[in-house]
Amino acid sequence: MKWCLFLIVFALLLSCKQNSRQIEPAVYYWKSQFNPGSFEKSKLDSLQIQTLYIKFFDIAWNGATSQALPVAKLYARDTAYLRSKKIIPTVFITNEVFYKLDSAGVKTLAKNTGTLIQKYIALYRLNKVPEVQMDCDWTASTRHKYFYFLKEIKAQLKAPVLSATIRLHQVKYTTSSGVPPVDRGLLMCYNMGNLQKEQTANSIIDPEEFGKYQSSIQSYPLSLDVGLPLFDWYVLFRDHHYAGLLSAVPAEVLQTFRKEGAQVYKLLRDTLVSDRALKAGDILRYENSDVESLNKMVMQLNKKLTTKNLRVALYHCDSTILSKYNLHDLENFYSGLRRY
Numbered sequence: 001m002k003w004c005l006f007l008i009v010f011a012l013l014l015s016c017k018q019n020s021r022q023i024e025p026a027v028y029y030w031k032s033q034f035n036p037g038s039f040e041k042s043k044l045d046s047l048q049i050q051t052l053y054i055k056f057f058d059i060a061w062n063g064a065t066s067q068a069l070p071v072a073k074l075y076a077r078d079t080a081y082l083r084s085k086k087i088i089p090t091v092f093i094t095n096e097v098f099y100k101l102d103s104a105g106v107k108t109l110a111k112n113t114g115t116l117i118q119k120y121i122a123l124y125r126l127n128k129v130p131e132v133q134m135d136c137d138w139t140a141s142t143r144h145k146y147f148y149f150l151k152e153i154k155a156q157l158k159a160p161v162l163s164a165t166i167r168l169h170q171v172k173y174t175t176s177s178g179v180p181p182v183d184r185g186l187l188m189c190y191n192m193g194n195l196q197k198e199q200t201a202n203s204i205i206d207p208e209e210f211g212k213y214q215s216s217i218q219s220y221p222l223s224l225d226v227g228l229p230l231f232d233w234y235v236l237f238r239d240h241h242y243a244g245l246l247s248a249v250p251a252e253v254l255q256t257f258r259k260e261g262a263q264v265y266k267l268l269r270d271t272l273v274s275d276r277a278l279k280a281g282d283i284l285r286y287e288n289s290d291v292e293s294l295n296k297m298v299m300q301l302n303k304k305l306t307t308k309n310l311r312v313a314l315y316h317c318d319s320t321i322l323s324k325y326n327l328h329d330l331e332n333f334y335s336g337l338r339r340y
Contacts, residue, residue: 114156
């Protein structure tokens with residue numbers, strides 16, 4: 001009897017081990033000035049986060065000079081804290097860059113980008129750099145140039161791992177989007193709805209919309225890490241046309257709006273928000289990354305991801321954002337992907 005019980009317990013333990021993932025918690029730091037406050041550090045410590053995706057710079061097309069130039073470059077004030085973490089340098093590149101450049105220009109861009117990344121690694125004396133990540137929402141018409149850029153920068157950097165961010169539409173439509181020539185991908189599990197459509201409920205996260213991509217995730221040929229959203233914003237519409245984004249609206253200003261729906265507000269009189277002139281009749285749609293939707297999406301991901309050693313990165317590290325989530329919920333976003 002004891003022997004049978006031992007076999008049952010052993011089988012259960014073996015099953016649990018075989019059906020569990022190694023989760024590496026991570027977070028994106030997307031500000032140009034690296035100077036996390038005590039609240040942010042405390043949150044990262046509580047979540048046992050040792051891996052930071054740090055945006056080193058953006059690359060955008062400069063129409064005045066007809067060049068692809070680095071902008072929003074990193075300035076690290078707290079270098080001691082930066083050096084204490086595992087750092088993954090990340091570079092965001094606008095898709096316009098690859099529309100504008102020819103093959104020779106792309107090759108030069110890869111060389112210059114690699115040189116600047118290495119400059120920052122040396123400047124801040126970063127010893128723990130196991131990976132470099134490129135972030136670009138490429139399209140069918142720019143894929144060949146972008147993929148050429150990735151091959152060139154891989155050779156230029158000689159990085160142990162080169163990764164690229166992958167949007168949901170790029171996972172689903174691999175025939176037109178292609179698969180980037182990198183070692184790993186990071187699936188961006190946000191911005192999945194039509195932001196500019198007035199009828200959209202929440203373009204940041206929508207579990208029903210996300211469900212349409214599940215089978216594609218399972219069959220994607222790259223090992224995928226995961227990025228989960230923690231941000232919110234207000235989408236502005238004027239005369240039923242998309243008119244931009246507002247990162248925040250003060251409570252006293254929101255009182256000048258009339259609530260039209262669950263997260264929809266109509267402005268009653270002209271006002272200013274962050275020095276931006278809004279007009280009576282303008283519509284604001286509040287969108288956020290709510291806990292319920294995130295938990296649903298984590299459950300959906302858990303069924304389809306095949307990656308055994310999974311890095312899960314929250315986007316992004318900011319005291320205002322992090323204060324909207326309790327520690328238990330943040331821990332669950334990681335632990336929810338541990339068992340499958």
